[in-house]
Amino acid sequence: MNSWDCASEQHLSRERQKARDLRRSQWWRNRIAEGTCYYCHASVPPSELTLDHVVPLIRGGRTTRGNCVPACKDCNSRKKDLLPVEWEDYLRQLRDRDNSE
Ligand SMILES: [Zn+2]
16 A cells, blocks of 8 residues: 555544544543643643544544644644644744744
């Protein structure tokens, strides 16, 4: 299977189904119970944390525990709207902000 096949419609629907299952798992409940966004470290009520794929499914990412993180709605929508390079910039800004605090 090459990388093109990975981002096929079949890959997407299979991994999205896995994400739905993962969201119901105890592991995920424990992750969001911490109430912290993986990206901006904001304190967010568990009900407002979304499951985000660090490597997006569309880019061949998979629904594994290592690739799924809790993200606040702000970060989640930014990640969707921004180009990958712009998203990297945003993360860098967050890191700089954390370092200066
Ligand atoms: Zn966030």
